[in-house]
Each structure stands twice: as C-alpha cells, then as structure tokens.
Amino acid sequence: MPPLSSSSSSPSSPSPIAHDAVVTALRAAGCVFAEDEARLILAAARTPDELAAMVDRRVTGLPLELVLGWAEFRGLRIAVEPGVFVPRRRTEFLVEQALAHGPDASVVVDLCCGSGAVGAALAAALGRVELHAADIDPAAVRCARRNVAPFDGQVHTGDLYEALPAGLRGRVGILAANVPYVPTGEVGFLPAEAREHEPRVALDGGPDGLDVLRRVAAEAPRWLAPGGCLVVETSERQAPTALEAFTSSGLSARLVVSEELYANVVVGLNMPGNRS
Incomplete structure (x- = not known):
C-alpha cells in the first residue's frame, strides 16, 4: 500500500498520495463508498499515525462510525462508541x-x-x-x-x-x-x-x-x-x-x-x- 502521508503534508491538508492510499486501502477491504469514507477519515485524523490507525481499524471491519467516533443523524453529529x-x-x-x-x-x-x-x-x-x-x-x-x-x-x-x-x-x-x-x-x-x-x-x-x-x-x-x-x-x-x-x-x-x-x-x- 502506498504511504498514507508524505513529509510535506498532514491529514488536515492531505497530499494526493495520502488520499489515494486511503481510498485504495478502503476499496481493497470492500468499502463500497471508499471515496466518501476516505474524506471523512482524512478530515478526522490529527496526525499521520492517527490516520494510519484509523484506516487500519476500518479495513479490519470496524464500522466507519466507530472509527470516527460519531454518526450523522438528521444533521446532528451523534457520539457513538464500541x-x-x-x-x-x-x-x-x-x-x-x-x-x-x-x-x-x-x-x-x-x-x-x-x-x-x-x-x-x-x-x-x-x-x-x-x-x-x-x-x-x-x-x-x-x-x-x-x-x-x-x-x-x-x-x-x-x-x-x-x-x-x-x-x-x-x-x-x-x-x-x-x-x-x-x-x-x-x-x-x-x-x-x-x-x-x-x-x-x-x-x-x-x-x-x-x-x-x-x-x-x-x-x-x-x-x-x-x-x-x-x-x-x-x-x-x-x-x-x-x-x-x-x-x-x-x-x-x-x-x-x-x-x-x-x-x-x-x-x-x-x-x-x-x-x-
């Protein structure tokens, strides 16, 4: 898998390499909406290490909402946990x-x-x-x-x-x-x-x-x-x-x-x- 981040980028402003790597990893894991999920994960991750950990949790089957820690419901951000x-x-x-x-x-x-x-x-x-x-x-x-x-x-x-x-x-x-x-x-x-x-x-x-x-x-x-x-x-x-x-x-x-x-x-x- 390509690296999730490069030395000149951060998850708050991900490089094309980081974005493409996340999408590739999610698609390989069978995530139907890989592009949308990648956008949400990249926006939530505060560091490259956190980004890698979040992607790993998602590709091993943890629901996206639990990876993010919230679910959208009627325009509200609802906190969820394992x-x-x-x-x-x-x-x-x-x-x-x-x-x-x-x-x-x-x-x-x-x-x-x-x-x-x-x-x-x-x-x-x-x-x-x-x-x-x-x-x-x-x-x-x-x-x-x-x-x-x-x-x-x-x-x-x-x-x-x-x-x-x-x-x-x-x-x-x-x-x-x-x-x-x-x-x-x-x-x-x-x-x-x-x-x-x-x-x-x-x-x-x-x-x-x-x-x-x-x-x-x-x-x-x-x-x-x-x-x-x-x-x-x-x-x-x-x-x-x-x-x-x-x-x-x-x-x-x-x-x-x-x-x-x-x-x-x-x-x-x-x-x-x-x-x-």
Whole structure:
C-alpha cells in the first residue's frame, strides 16, 4: 500500500498520495463508498499515525462510525462508541413520523434509546421539551447522556418503562421506541458490522422479533398523554402483527412506509379516554 502521508503534508491538508492510499486501502477491504469514507477519515485524523490507525481499524471491519467516533443523524453529529448501537439513516423516518403526529409535544421519551440519537433529534426539532431517554444497557446510557446533554435530557437505566420516573405517566406527548426487531434465528445473518460490533440486546427481538414491541405497546397508553403518539420501527413482514399489538392495547394504529429508506413505522395514537 502506498504511504498514507508524505513529509510535506498532514491529514488536515492531505497530499494526493495520502488520499489515494486511503481510498485504495478502503476499496481493497470492500468499502463500497471508499471515496466518501476516505474524506471523512482524512478530515478526522490529527496526525499521520492517527490516520494510519484509523484506516487500519476500518479495513479490519470496524464500522466507519466507530472509527470516527460519531454518526450523522438528521444533521446532528451523534457520539457513538464500541458496544453501542449505531443509529441508522432509515430511523430518521421514525423521527419524521413522530414530529408529524406530535408537533406540539412538550414531553418526549426515547425508549430503547441506544446512543440517544432519536431523542436528541426530536428535541432539536421541537425546541424546548422535557426529554427523557432510557436503555437497559449501561454502555448505551453513558453514550446517550453525552448526546442529550445539550437538550437538558435525562437518561435512565432499566428495562423499558421500569426505568422511567413515575411522574411521566399520562404526560408523554411522543413516545419513540426503536426496539430490537430481528428474530433470534436471523441475528446470525446480519452484516458483520452489526453482528460483531453491536450489542445483541439491541438487535434480538425474540422468536418472531416482536417481543419487545409487544411489551412497549401494551404499556404505552398508561404513559401517553391524551392524543400522544407511540412510534416504533419494524419490518415490512412484521408490520401486520405489530399493528395488531398496537390496536390490542387500545391505540389507534396505522403503518407508514418510506420506500426510499426501506423504513416501516407503526404509529399509535392514544385516544382520549383510553386507559388500557
């Protein structure tokens, strides 16, 4: 491989040799968007040694976002770290649907928050809100605290609603839950970047992938304000069963699809008088 830098250049102003070497290394490793990834890595590296180390981590299979230490999500730079679920671009559609169905929400909860990207994006769009996020994984909680801090968000550790302050019951305008929804038997078929570098608890949704979704839907009416919405991402195949879980809890449910992002979001509205 050609040298990553020359004596007359630095990563802040990379020479053509450095740029070409990074692109070549990434292409050889199978990175489809080698040019774009090279630009990001070169911009992030502060020294030639750091550049070499970052390229090495990427070519050995570490996700780009973990190499950089951040992921872009709805225009925000979301801090990510090893062992934490990396936010996907398709989940931006979940945020869009939450905003469409709860444009005046003053209390927002990001359940199964991972890095806290969804909660941070909602708070950034809504302005001043009371923001809470929760996750069962302590590593995710630590990461989420960094990302929701600019919005005065609070992050809680625990299993779904058990983590939340009791004072939120009946007050939540937007309840966003990017739950794990990969069936247990299919986790092994995920891309290596997810399978090897993200926590199983953030991926495995049980035998049919909907165990966590059902639990979230069942309890949602007790936490949502009248007219509040629950938004959950799922797959096309699982959508009919997910809709049934929402309606069984008393929510008025509909499926919204983005063909561009291959995203399927179930939206449930808590109708006034529902105390399921």
